[in-house]
Amino acid sequence: MAAPLPLKNVRVANFGWVWAGPVVGQTLGFLGAEVYKVESRSRVDINRTLPPFGEDINDPDRSLQNHAAWAGNGSVTINLKEPEGLDLAKQLVAECDVVIENFGPGAMEKLGLGYEALKQVKPDLVMISMPTAGLSGPLKDVRTYGMSLSSLTGLDSITGYTGGPPIPVENAYSDPYNGIMGAFAVLVALTNRDRTGKGQHIDYSQQESIMQLAGPAFMDYVLNGRTGVTMGNRHPTNAMAPHGVFRCAGGDKWISIVVANDEEWAALRDAMGDPEWARDGAYATSKGRVADVDAIHEQLAAWVADKDNRELTELLQSHGVAAAPVSSIADLLADPHFKARGTYVEMTHPLGFKETIYGGYVKSDKFEAAVRPGPMIGQDNDYVFKELLGLPADRYADLVERQVIY
């Protein structure tokens, strides 16, 4: 029998919206925490309005990507603009260990739900605020979108074809990363709380967390004063060659190939049938290969061009060479490895349609992650308001009627 989930005694109120904040709740929820996303029909979260929709019916309870991003969170509806709604939110926080939010700095204070106010109802609260650039400093009110946040870290300046202009990443690559890192931050603070009895207010700057990914380029600036340049798929610190992506047969099909050391270079030569060009003595060392990376990549590109990327991967792997197909979105669902690992799971949503979302993206040998369909708006209202907060039935009905619970 599967073991209990590690966070089953943790309760979370998640005021987070769109993507990063909800993924903090999702991560904690997959690990067993009881997580309630606090939202309202008076201003539906934009993430619920994004297509495609289950059975193509445009409805805030049917956004498929929203369900993948939010699965693991429950949902309660509170209209926070109503004073009684504010009271309800505080009553909920008093029963929680953790509060999550990713609005701009000061937004929770304006609602009356700042850390100082919430500490009054829950003295050892762990609260995480995760605005773009943190809670203090001259840039704290900067506005970005998830996909442009990395422009403030140096990372965007090194993403692109070798020597060319920066190429945009076409979605908010940093959002789910920050969601998971936010969950780590919460767990660090909870660990400290359990030992010392003290909660705290985590100042999570998404800029600072993502800038860590530019750390290798940052070190080259510190050590050598270099600016950092676009390098295509080359090794980020120029330590390995070949290190690239090459077009195979069949259109937009590619293979990634990496040679990390001299032993793997010998293996690649062997796999290729030791062609004349690869016998160049200068290529026997990493230094020599890195120095002539363009020529090596050109030869490899010619060699792979008429081959199937999956068959070629098998051939190269059988020689011990690091290679893998470059997946398209269609490839992901068909991939035998992701199938075997249960990376994606089909759920039946309470509204009756099937939806494919991702499952526990880390595997435990002791428990199954608590993956459920994406939350319906207000699906946990009855339990939370009546049982957890103990509202009498008539009071509950009245608050629903007057659209405070809404």
Next chain:
Amino acid sequence: MAEGALAGIKVVEFGQLVSAPYCAKLFADFGADVIKVEPPDGDVARRMGPFPNDEPHPEKSGLFFYLNTNKRGVTLDVATGAGRDQLLSLLSDADLFIENYRPAQMRDWRLDYDSIKDANPNLVMVSITPFGQTGPYADWNGYDLNAYHLSAGGHRYCGRPGESPLEHGTFSADFYGADAGAAWGLACVYGRDVVGSGQHLDVACAEVVAAVFTGCQNIGGYAQSGHYETRTGVGMPLGAPATILPCKDGHVWMLALEPGQWNALAKVMGDPDWMKLDQFQDMFVRAQNADAMYPLIEQWTVEHTKADIMQWCQEAGCPTTAIMTVPEAAEQPHLKERGYIRQIEHPALGKMLTLGAPFGLPETPGGPTAPAPLLGQHNDEVVNSESSG
């Protein structure tokens, strides 16, 4: 200095390159006792740059320095019985064991989870590899680039149509794997009494990205309709403006989607007549006319600096930002004021700068305070004292 938030937690890291070392660094940033175990010739990252003046030196790798601050370092030859025993001795009272060797290699060393769990049933072992411990690719050789592109991150979201999909110029899949390993690993230490024991966590870097990033945004729609998209080279193909544009001294991330943002941009640009035309009146229509619109905006951006464009746009209510180069990002007054750039003295590298912790804990501040260990620097104090004591 106040105790770190993770004081009392003991982590043994048996890692190389980026994923496991960065994961363990996150624990070291917040006061856990992290012991890094390296083979006698050191973590491979020691042989990778950046080096000062590009001169390789095993104690001067900037990459190794960055990823291993606040750790103690020991060398063990785990292929020998004595070395393996010493590692097991370190694990006997550890909370976490974070490693990233290939599964077959760990089995050869008899250091896979089944072989070590009896030494400490409370141990949470976190294995972070490109493809994971199970599944048909588990025994593949692989590195960050292979894992990232298996996730469709580049094919879907980065690169021009017809040209190669792109990684982001860093170790994206490795960082994602480290991120997931840290959160799940600490959760399993936090809730160890609830679970009733330690356990083995299997992190496949490719799977993490393929789930939470590319899978999240695409897999539901694809499963339902069979339709999928690929990279376009433009920041947002369906709404505009939303892409990277050149300016006088580099590039800006141009964003003006909502009506207020578009009006703010118009004001900053001096209210040119073309911006009032019907074909530019909402973000979707603008995207359909992007080929006409982007050159018009670009005529303006190339006349101005990224800092000016960002400041004017932000003040007016348009979320456009500068594409900061690495030095520009590093020198921001904002990050200096927040104390994010740290100085540390290293025995071989001298005075060094590095990045602070990824998030701020005001009651228990974290971040690097001690340099990365020299090779075998703590052999005497860690291995010899523990084996004799």
